[in-house]
Amino acid sequence: MKQLIIFATGNKGKIREIRDIITDPNTEVLSMREAGVSADPDENGTSFEENALIKARAVYDLIRQKKEAGTLCFDTTDTQITVMSDDSGLVIDALGGEPGIYSARYLGYDTDYNYKMEQIMKRMENVPDKERTARFVAAVGAIFPDGSEHVVLGAMEGVIARGIYGQNGFGYDPFFYLPEYGKTSAEITEEEKNAISHRGKALRAMLAQFEAWQRSGEAAQKTAAACGDYK
Numbered sequence: 001m002k003q004l005i006i007f008a009t010g011n012k013g014k015i016r017e018i019r020d021i022i023t024d025p026n027t028e029v030l031s032m033r034e035a036g037v038s039a040d041p042d043e044n045g046t047s048f049e050e051n052a053l054i055k056a057r058a059v060y061d062l063i064r065q066k067k068e069a070g071t072l073c074f075d076t077t078d079t080q081i082t083v084m085s086d087d088s089g090l091v092i093d094a095l096g097g098e099p100g101i102y103s104a105r106y107l108g109y110d111t112d113y114n115y116k117m118e119q120i121m122k123r124m125e126n127v128p129d130k131e132r133t134a135r136f137v138a139a140v141g142a143i144f145p146d147g148s149e150h151v152v153l154g155a156m157e158g159v160i161a162r163g164i165y166g167q168n169g170f171g172y173d174p175f176f177y178l179p180e181y182g183k184t185s186a187e188i189t190e191e192e193k194n195a196i197s198h199r200g201k202a203l204r205a206m207l208a209q210f211e212a213w214q215r216s217g218e219a220a221q222k223t224a225a226a227c228g229d230y231k
């Protein structure tokens with residue numbers, strides 16, 4: 001049986017990251033767009049985990065409706081479909097966890113990130129170095145082919161810098177300082193970041209759960225076959 005993972009995102013970077021992590025040739029990854037669906041549900045959960053599952057459920061329902069109507073644009077013969085989604089953000093201790101689940105919306109969706117970072121640094125002007133700890137957090141939610149729901153969290157620890165450095169990455173990377181690298185997460189390479197990132201950790205944990213689920217399914221099938229033989 002082939003495995004198809006539909007990742008509920010339009011972000012090419014996220015799709016590249018998950019494709020890099022999945023090495024099983026039997027598992028294919030499609031973005032929402034490649035799967036011919038588009039969902040933008042209200043992310044009104046109160047945690048990263050809830051928001052990741054809200055997105056995954058919305059895409060899972062669309063895929064199920066299209067499958068029932070026979071309007072899916074890909075072949076599902078001998079294929080099991082899993083939907084995955086992520087929700088992430090920056091959690092700053094000195095700001096009581098802000099911007100947290102509101103990271104993308106903080107000071108407005110379309111506001112330039114240099115401005116967002118400058119405003120945060122202003123709010124933290126008097127926060128001493130030792131208290132500038134923060135983390136990027138990512139939840140990956142998934143609906144497996146049997147309809148079961150799963151969610152895992154990953155985090156990358158760092159410190160809020162007093163300036164903006166580096167061109168790589170996106171969002172809040174240029175002021176997120178990684179003490180073990182002596183650089184911000186916008187100054188390390190994409191490969192380096194994927195190896196330590198919140199999203200990378202959560203994706204790998206979810207894929208491990210998925211592989212365990214597959215193995216338990218195969219084991220159940222073998223047991224059923226054995227019982228059939230016995231009868």
Ligand code: IMP
Pocket residue numbers: 086087088089090103104136169170171172173197
């Ligand atoms: P979402 O998970 O796509 O909703 O994005 C959450 C927001 O958190 C992004 O728009 C960024 O502002 C921020 N964010 C999440 N992960 C990262 C990261 O790895 N680097 C920089 N900003 C991030």
